[in-house]
Amino acid sequence: MPTSTVHIDFDLIANGDHIRIGDVVFTGETAYPDAIGWLTFRAANIGAAVVVRSYDAANGADTLFSINGAGTVEPVAGITASPWDDPATSAPPAVEPAPQVTPAEAVVSVGAPVSSPTPTAASPAEPAPVTRREARQSFLTQEQIEEPATTGFRGALTRAGLRMAPSAAERLHREQVHLVSQHHVGPRTIMLANGKGGAGKTLATVCLATILARYSGAATVAWDNNQTRGTLGWSTEGARHDASVLDLLPDIDRLLGTDAQSADLASYVHHQTRDRYDVLRSKPELLAAGQRFGSETVDRVHKVLTKFYRLVLIDSGNDETDPMWLAGLDRTDQLVVPTTTDDKWCESAALLLEQLVAAGGRYRMLAENAVVIVGVETSDVRPQKVAEQVRRFKDAGLGRDVLTIPYDSGLKARVINYDALQEPTKLAWLAAGAAVAKGL
Structure with missing residues (x-):
């Protein structure tokens, strides 16, 4: 039976x-x-x-539903000519653009579908199955059933009883959550580096450690591997002691022994009770000469941390020639290069990546797979400036992903409270965490 035409009482536009x-x-x-x-x-x-016919500006989807005086929502099947189906007015009525749920850079670089190349006539045919087992489809093949929408207008319809598929933005958010929730085989080390102070290395260390620890539940530690007044301890919650890496050094042999337990580290690290990761502090009260170590000592500290933690984030110093800095880089699986939008800090980030590429080998791989995070440092930075800096990094092929973090006064606090940040800021850090997790 042909589908009937349905009369529309109301047109609804959601953005x-x-x-x-x-x-x-x-x-x-x-x-x-x-x-x-x-x-x-x-x-x-x-x-x-x-x-009601609704138009979702987030993904261009149309939905036809009915609602009665009791608030019951039901789907409606039929064909209708609404104002935006008229050939003379082919586009839906314009609405004010809604705030983006993630930075444009995150939408491009995190969770984007990758299409497979279409085989050509010259493509070699797939080999035929050689055994009965290879030819048989497994009974254990499972079909993934997508959860209905939970956010936006589509989520509202789902809660009203009309099951709706999630929008593209919600699918992206779910993919990002999936990435940062992974547990990897063996420990992973993430180093945050930029040779110019004030680039946001400590800030990025705190926020990425929070994202990865909260979502994955993996044992995570942020290590202030900095002999020149590293301030990671000043930016995070303190434990009931004032221990730093200097207190850890005399006990490394015992901690690497077979009798050591993860609880033993509580005497040396500072647990973040809200964000569920630990901090191994440096001692900024001392001059660099009082806490400068060689590569062998850095290696031994790293062995202790990777024995008891799945994820190690290294907040590095500013001297890219220092043995501590180089030793940290040598043990890194994923490089993160934070910067502000200021030209000087961006140039410092670019020079670091170019020098690592020129060094070749594993350093080149780290640079090409690096994640660049451009943080908006003040409220008066124009969006055009942010977009220009991102474009220049991408055009130069610097790093795998380039993401932005919006200005948020909560990021200026001495001790950062992640829960006090604005929602767009949290979503931006989630996107950055997902980009980092892809490289692990």
């Missing part, structure tokens, strides 16, 4: 937390329930269910 039904506009956190309530009221006044 983030901005919803328009005719001339009525709903905004803010309550936009979705307010819109559903408004439609329910109209249906109750009419005494019959009303048919």
